[in-house]
Amino acid sequence: MASSALLLLLCVCSLQLFLASAQRPKALVLPIAKDAASLQYVARLTQRTPLVPLQAVVHLGGGFFWVDCERGYASSTYRPVRCRTAQCAAAQTKSCSSCNLAPRPGCNTNSCSFFPGNPFIQTSTSGELAEDVLSVSSTDGSNPGAAAALPPRGPRSGTTGIAGLGRNRVGLPSQLAAAFSFRRRFALCLSSAVGVAFFGGGPYRLLPGIDVSKPLLYTPLLVNPVSTAGVSYKGEPSVEYFIGVTSDPAGHRQEDGLGGTKISTVNPYTVLESSIYRAVVATFSKERTLQRVPPVKPFGFCFNSTGVGSTRVGPAVPQIDLVMQSDLVFWRIFGANSVVVVNEGVSCLAFVDGGTNPRTSIVVGGYQLEDNLLEFDLAASRLGFSSSLLFRQTTCANFNFTSTR
Numbered sequence: 250m251a252s253s254a255l256l257l258l259l260c261v262c263s264l265q266l267f268l269a270s271a272q273r274p275k276a277l278v279l280p281i282a283k284d285a286a287s288l289q290y291v292a293r294l295t296q297r298t299p300l301v302p303l304q305a306v307v308h309l310g311g312g313f314f315w316v317d318c319e320r321g322y323a324s325s326t327y328r329p330v331r332c333r334t335a336q337c338a339a340a341q342t343k344s345c346s347s348c349n350l351a352p353r354p355g356c357n358t359n360s361c362s363f364f365p366g367n368p369f370i371q372t373s374t375s376g377e378l379a380e381d382v383l384s385v386s387s388t389d390g391s392n393p394g395a396a397a398a399l400p401p402r403g404p405r406s407g408t409t410g411i412a413g414l415g416r417n418r419v420g421l422p423s424q425l426a427a428a429f430s431f432r433r434r435f436a437l438c439l440s441s442a443v444g445v446a447f448f449g450g451g452p453y454r455l456l457p458g459i460d461v462s463k464p465l466l467y468t469p470l471l472v473n474p475v476s477t478a479g480v481s482y483k484g485e486p487s488v489e490y491f492i493g494v495t496s497d498p499a500g501h502r503q504e505d506g507l508g509g510t511k512i513s514t515v516n517p518y519t520v521l522e523s524s525i526y527r528a529v530v531a532t533f534s535k536e537r538t539l540q541r542v543p544p545v546k547p548f549g550f551c552f553n554s555t556g557v558g559s560t561r562v563g564p565a566v567p568q569i570d571l572v573m574q575s576d577l578v579f580w581r582i583f584g585a586n587s588v589v590v591v592n593e594g595v596s597c598l599a600f601v602d603g604g605t606n607p608r609t610s611i612v613v614g615g616y617q618l619e620d621n622l623l624e625f626d627l628a629a630s631r632l633g634f635s636s637s638l639l640f641r642q643t644t645c646a647n648f649n650f651t652s653t654r
């Protein structure tokens with residue numbers, strides 16, 4: 250069955266959820282498609298009353314669920330959040346907006362306003378905090394329940410938003426957990442085709458019937474005390490997901506929030522601080538089978554892929570380990586996630602040089618996350634990760650989206 254909830258949205262537009270379902274689902278599931286042009290991961294949802302399909306870019310480090318209200322937002326369940334209310338406080342905003350035009354979604358007087366910090370345009374547009382209905386399929390871990398009823402004709406494209414999965418109270422994981430009374434936990438399994446996200450917990454069954462919720466390795470999720478958003482209040486911690494990687498020479502500096510390792514779905518490829526990047530390139534350079542060819546942007550190390558062997562987990566290239574809190578806990582990156590084909594016969598190391606003084610030393614990007622299951626347990630403040638599912642003869646594109654009623 251489909252489970253609907255009123256969600257706090259930021260109307261440039263952001264949403265807040267309200268439970269609108271009699272039965273409480275144990276978990277929810279969302280399809281997430283990779284957009285080949287932008288290399289972003291796009292969740293397919295339905296929203297509003299009556300329901301319309303919505304494509305929302307997944308932003309792991311985003312603090313809001315926001316949608317574009319400028320293009321004919323019409324919904325009988327849309328309600329702006331008033332200033333100085335508990336919901337406004339939950340969003341940790343201190344702004345109150347007024348609008349001189351006729352009231353419409355995104356433009357109401359005495360509504361709680363916010364600067365969502367859009368990662369795709371380097372400006373922060375002001376938005377109105379509001380709530381409206383969001384509909385997501387429930388799941389038993391193997392299939393979705395009945396798909397949310399879609400209107401026969403609706404804006405297929407042009408209805409866009411950003412699904413912020415940040416660790417704050419108005420991020421989608423916390424709102425869904427609060428609305429449906431399940432644990433603040435979600436899992437992401439990105440794919441170059443159509444992957445999947447689960448909210449609420451496992452099992453996470455991928456065809457042919459493999460539960461990838463275990464075994465996982467676990468590492469603590471760290472809180473960066475300094476916000477990494479474009480616009481923030483002083484003393485506001487980052488809503489992004491940081492982990493401790495010992496191979497980061499800068500470490501995780503508590504006082505200024507610099508350094509550290511974060512996971513980001515909006516970066517198509519992992520960005521490494523220069524010295525770390527050079528160390529990885531040096532490992533690849535030593536490999537006799539990798540005959541270097543002129544690099545293709547944005548990459549710095551490319552090679553002739555003719556004659557490079559292949560394995561179950563991609564091209565036969567050196568493994569890259571992100572070592573966590575102990576030598577026994579590492580995220581091993583194999584060829585399928587470390588090498589990208591750029592031209593016929595030419596492949597590149599799928600990492601980008603982030604320069605000598607980046608704000609964050611390692612930003613693990615989307616390509617490195619594909620076909621790996623990541624479970625973000627906000628309640629326990631830990632990240633579970635599977636390493637490449639190709640070893641287990643499945644992929645993140647293998648969730649069975651055929652619904653059962």
Ligand SMILES: *[C@@H]1O[C@H](CO)[C@@H](O)[C@H](O)[C@H]1NC(C)=O
Nearest residue numbers: 542553554555556593594595
């Ligand atoms: C790659 O190597 C093969 C065989 O040695 C050669 O024929 C081909 O031209 C090379 N390609 C590039 C892009 O250098």
Ligand SMILES: *[C@@H]1O[C@H](CO)[C@@H](O)[C@H](O)[C@H]1NC(C)=O
Nearest residue numbers: 391392456649650651652653
């Ligand atoms: C997917 O799920 C449906 C509904 O349970 C089932 O009928 C179908 O056989 C499944 N597909 C595969 C490939 O197992």
